[in-house]
Amino acid sequence: MKMTIKEIAKLAGVSQATVSKIINNYDDVGAKTKKRVLQIMDEYGYRPSYSAQSLAKKITKVIGVIYAGKINANFNHPFFVEVVSSFKKTMGSEGYDLLFFSNEKFHKSDENYLARCQHYNVDGCIIIGGEEVEPSIYDLDKSEIPCVGVDIELSGKKSAYIMTDNPQISALAVEHFYLLGQRDIAFIGGKEESVISKQRYQGFIDEMKTYGLKVNPEWIVYGDFFEDSGYEKMEELLQRPSIPKAIFAASDLMAMGAIRAVKESGRKIDDFSFIGCDDIVASKHIDPPLTTVKQDKEKIGKMAAYILNDMIKEKIDQTSIKIDPELIVRASCGANKAG
C-alpha cells in the first residue's frame, strides 16, 4: 500500500520533519536515526509524492516539450526526433523528465501553452518550431518561464533559441550546384510561414545573386518538410514550361519525395540533380544516395539543453546560437550530370 511520510515517521518513532529532512539530505539529523528511517522507508517501499513535493517546494524537475505548430506534425519528423532525443539525453542526466504536451486539447478548450506550463509549473520548456507557430506560443515566450527554441525565434527575456545557420545552408547548396555547372536551380522550401523557410529562401536568393544566377519565381515552391509534399511539389515543377535540372529541397524527406516524383514521371533520374537538407539516416541509402546539407542534430539538442539549464539556474539569459551546417557530398548530383 501507499505509505505517507506521516506513517513512516510513526513507524520510525520520529517526526515528519525528520523524515523529510532525510529525504532532502539535510545535515541536522543523527546517523543512527537516519539509518533506521532509511531502512524503514526501504522496507515499505516508500516514495514521496511528486505532487506534494512540488507543491511545497516550488520546483518540478520537469521540462515541457512543445511543438509550436498547429498540428503537432513535427513530433515524428526525423530531424526533430534526433534533436529531441539528444536534448532528452542531456536533460536526463541533469535529473529532468520531459513532459510532452498534446496539442489536441486545443480543439476542445481555450487553453494555451502558457497556461499549460503554469499549470504544470514546469521548470522550463523547449519549443520546437519549423511550422507556422500557434500564436499562444508567444505568450509563453514573454513569460517568466525559461524557454529555449529550436528553429523558432524567441525574444522574451527568459528565452533563447538555437538553429542551424539557415542562409548558410542554402549557400552551401547553391555553391555546390554552381561549381558542378548547374544553372537551372529550383528551391523546395518547407512550411512557407516558418522562419527557417524564410531564412533559407533568403540565403538561396542571395547566393544565387552572388554567382550571378537568375532565380526563376516559377521554381520556388513550398512543401511541409515531409516526403509527400516533396513529391507533390516536384510534380508541379515538372509541369512548368521550363523544367529545372537542379533541385534544392529544404529537407531530405522532401528531396526523397522529389526523387520519387521524377522517377514515377518516367524521366531519367540522372538528368536531375538533388540536394537535400538534414542528413537523416536514410539519406545515404536512397537511390541515388543523397547529397545533402547536414545539420548537427546531436549538437543542437545538447546545446539547447545546456542553454536551458543555465537559464533555469539564472546563469544566462537571452542568447541565440547558430550552428554551422556541413555539405555532405554523395551521388545525387554527380559531376557528370551537369551541363
Next chain:
Amino acid sequence: MKMTIKEIAKLAGVSQATVSKIINNYDDVGAKTKKRVLQIMDEYGYRPSYSAQSLAKKITKVIGVIYAGKINANFNHPFFVEVVSSFKKTMGSEGYDLLFFSNEKFHKSDENYLARCQHYNVDGCIIIGGEEVEPSIYDLDKSEIPCVGVDIELSGKKSAYIMTDNPQISALAVEHFYLLGQRDIAFIGGKEESVISKQRYQGFIDEMKTYGLKVNPEWIVYGDFFEDSGYEKMEELLQRPSIPKAIFAASDLMAMGAIRAVKESGRKIDDFSFIGCDDIVASKHIDPPLTTVKQDKEKIGKMAAYILNDMIKEKIDQTSIKIDPELIVRASCGANKAG
C-alpha cells in the same frame, strides 16, 4: 503575478470553495456568481496549480512513457517513433499529456520505474519494449498502475500488451522467399534477448520447416534493430564459408545496413535478396526499394491508447492483442534473382 484560488475568491467576494466548484463544474453555484468569478479569473489569468490539484484529487491526467531498455535507444527508432506518435495523438484527445522518463537517472541512483511512476502518480503508463528489459520494469508491471506494453509481454493484473504477430512476420518473409525460389535464407534478428526477436526467430524456424528448408545456424545472427548493426552482421555473413543469398532482417534499418554492406563489399547487389520489417518511410526510396513486412504502427499506437484508457477506467484488464503484419513487395528480391 501568479494568482491563487484564495486571492480570486477574495476579489470576487466568495469563498475558495465556490471558486473551486466553478473550476470543477459543480452545479451548486449561482449563475451570476459564476459569471463574475469566471470574469475575474480570466482578467487575472488565473490557472489552478497542477500540483495542488493532483494532490487533492488523486488524478494526474499524465501518462508515463517508458523505454524498457537499458539504454533508451528506441526513443529514436522510426518504428517506435511512429507508434508513440499515434499513441500520443489519441491519448491527447482524451486529455492526457505524456511524461517521458529519462533513464539516465539510473546511473546516479537506485531509483526504479515503479518508484518514478508512483512519485509522479501517473494515471497509467506505456512501456516500449524491443530491447533487453530493465528488470525494475516488472515491478511496475505487477503494481496497481495500469500499464500497456508495446513489443513487451506484461503479465500484471493491471497490465496489457500489444504487438504485431511476430511469428507471422517471419512466416510471410520466408514464404515470399520460398515462392521466389530462394533456399539459402539468413536471419538477422534484433536484440537477441527481446521477446520479439525470439518470436520472430521461432516463426522463422517453423516456416522454414514447413517448406522443408534447412536452417543454417551460421546464418542466424543478431543485431540491435539499427542500421549499423545490420551492416556489421551482413559483413559477418559475407565471411562465412557459404554465403546466404536471401536475407531476412528484423527491421528495415538493419536491412538497409545489410544492403550497404554487400554494396561496399563490391558484390553485385542483384545477386542478393532482402526482406526487411516495419515498412518505415524510407524503405520505398532506398536502392533497391525494400520488400518488407509492414507493421501497422498507427494502429498499434491507437490500440495501445484505447486499451490503456479502458484499463484506467477499469473497464477491462489483462488483455493482449496481436496485430496482423502485411507483406509489401518491392524490388529488393526481384523474381529474376532467384535460382
Next chain:
DNA sequence: TAAGTCTACGAAAACGGTTTCGTAAAAAGT
C-alpha cells in the same frame, strides 16, 4: 401559514509534503 424542498454558498478538514524556528541535551571551552 406551517412544514418541507431547493438553492447557493461557506467552514474546515483533508491531500502529502517542506521549512523555519525554537529548544533540550550533549559536547566543547575556560
Next chain:
DNA sequence: ACTTTTTACGAAACCGTTTTCGTAGACTTA
C-alpha cells in the same frame, strides 16, 4: 563546574486545491 556552542530533533505553519457537510434563506406545497 559553569558558560557557550553544537547537535539532533519536533511543532507548526504553509504550499494551493478539493470536497464533505452544514445551513440560511427562498420557494413549494397542502
